[in-house]
Amino acid sequence: MVGFRASVLTSSGAALLCLVSRCLAIPVVSDATTTFTPPAASAPPQVSHTDVTSHGPYTGPQPTTTGALSTNVLAPSIPALPPGPNAYSYKRTGKLHAPEPAPYTPSGGDGTNGSAPVYRPLSDFDYESIALALYQEWIELDLFHWGLATFSVEEFEKAGLTAEDRFLIEFMADQEVGHATLLTNILGAQAPKQCTYNYPVSNVREYIDFCQKLTRFGESGVYGFLNHLNAHDVGQLLLQSISTEARQQMIFRQFEGLFPMPVWFEVGVPQSWAWSLLAPYISSCPENQTRLIWENYPEVFILNQPNPARIDGSDVRNETTGGYTNTLSTKDVSPEDDCLNSDEVGVNCSPGITRNRSQPLSYPGRQVFLKWDDPGKPIGPNNSYITSTSVKTPSFAAWVNQLNVTYTPLEDVSDNTAWTIQPNTSTYAGDPAVNGTMFLVLTDLDLYVTPFNISQMNPHVYGVALYQSG
Template structure:
């Protein structure tokens, strides 16, 4: 009988692959106070200001008849013709283009921040703090186990990139002050990590690398669901998970990375100006419709809900009725939704040119014209609502009423919104074409 414990080998190198040790996860924390020696994204010569939109390939629209019959000889028994990487060639698990490298390096930055923040929350708060938030020793162990998963994910991506060029763990700065804020921050952070990979996964030149990444991001999706359950939210309120461009993911995590080791691998992705939802729905309230202004901890784009400013009588953790209590649970079906079509959403956004990210060495920028629309990106849809300007870099919009399919509201869960200058018709596979038109970006807690 074969030895089932023998691990699959992903490289043919004679030396053992590098391993990211869990002993290297005690990163320091706090804001960066120095001055960057290098600023801006990694760049080379740029061929055009945007990638032109082209019609679909005739071979893809008029080629395969899709009639349920076989149309080519089978290369082997029970093996229909076609498919990528099915010709028997040994897979090579390494990046094959600049696009691959920059995408996987971004993924590694994401894995490291998750690895750190899970450990940081466990170290920052006592067992009594967790208990007061409704989380037991077993729940804390689950968070620790999720941190261990990130060790594996970081090891995998380091192996793929190679130990010399792979980004290393950094110093981080988080906005949360309580256990519930820690949990809410993580359900937002893991949404960015999951959606950030879904956005580029099927665009990778290396299909073997994509396969490994798929098997790690599937775990990430479960982490996001766990933190939603800890947060007292419905665990999976959508039919489809959304994918976002790499520059969106980098914009959303970079503000929490204070500094990185010298000669750290830089990224080529854009950092957009931050968009702030002034009346971000507060999931700590029994009735989120009563949310006031700035009920988040801090003013960051992934700022967690702030339950300390909510009166005790209005906290959903103190509610007792079914549909109103939001203590940690397998599921809660909240009677009063966090958000709804027709809601007035108040927005404020930063000007470009802000220094963000590791060592304040990246600069927010936009090539968009004056913003006039709000793009709502979730599930399979990109839909738009009109932006009404109310002042200098402030405005309002109305949450649109749209569904993916019947009985599935598109805007639900933790979604992405962006200010844009034009409402392009886009779909999940070509969403990155929106990038030149994005003026600012954030998360919106719709459910």
């Protein structure tokens, strides 16, 4: 008898090893015989979900609960400290420094002592971070289905997207079902549920641009907290789901006729940045929905946001649909300026595996014009969150991408407007740090941070936006 085993992640967060089917060994014979295929291994159920039928801004009653989830706050910010006492104790000699716990196994590592993993949060930080990720998975599940249901076959094909491309979007929605199921099982009974949503798009090209921006901050938001989780076993599962999210973001860039991966490193950002960018597109959530602790920063408008729909994407003024993502608008793009209508290599931006644009969307030295909202605006699910910031007036634009945070001064700051200059900086020689779909953040201080402690910026952040630099 041959046994087939499968591991199942249960709603309790425990991984169970189950015997799910058996079959007879088939002897090798020369006579014709019937081969029996064992039944498919049973699988855990998907989380309950439906196609959301209501979309648009929130129009319901005033919320009875407002603001982020909170408890006693111990200090206005977390102080910056020097490295820990053992940060430099390991000698980088290429030699082994301790006995091997097993053959071919070096000493050290977290979760390598043979203890069975339990896929549950171990702290408030874990729970709130994973809950944010689940809010993200739910909106992606709806967004992908919504676009396919809203726009016709003719509209997709006019944008250069075939039936096979549409099936890929449908498959990406199926992936989100799996991601939502995984995170729901980790969080337990109080896991956030599906909500209703609103999207700042009116045609297929705007839809694809919004998708690639939404998946950008979804991916980066998880990278920002992944290695800070107390539950490293949960982090392993999140890594395996967010790796798929990264592929989705690249696919939407290809659908938009952009170069698929114009950076050497993907950026990670704090949870409050991701929540600020996500929450405005959630209209309402079920009663007693789990609330989040993360801050909602005021909105930042990039008045000359580069427009990938144009042949000259940098020569623009107020060509977005509005909103935190600064999604492109095709409204004022004439046929002769539309890169989709060109058949010239380096100009045409039809969907493709890769596209090189001879005229870049942005460039070092570009003057970037900015405008921002005051704090105190109701936003997010049921208008029950309130935008806030500890900053009175921003002084810097922080360009956050790859491994870098680069600050440029804000000029002519007046009446919530200013301008700044796109910096000329590299991650390593040959790799422009300002490229791709990236984060532009307004701050009151040019604080030195690196990828692992970037959340130290939060008390100095006024607002956050996405900048389409390439």
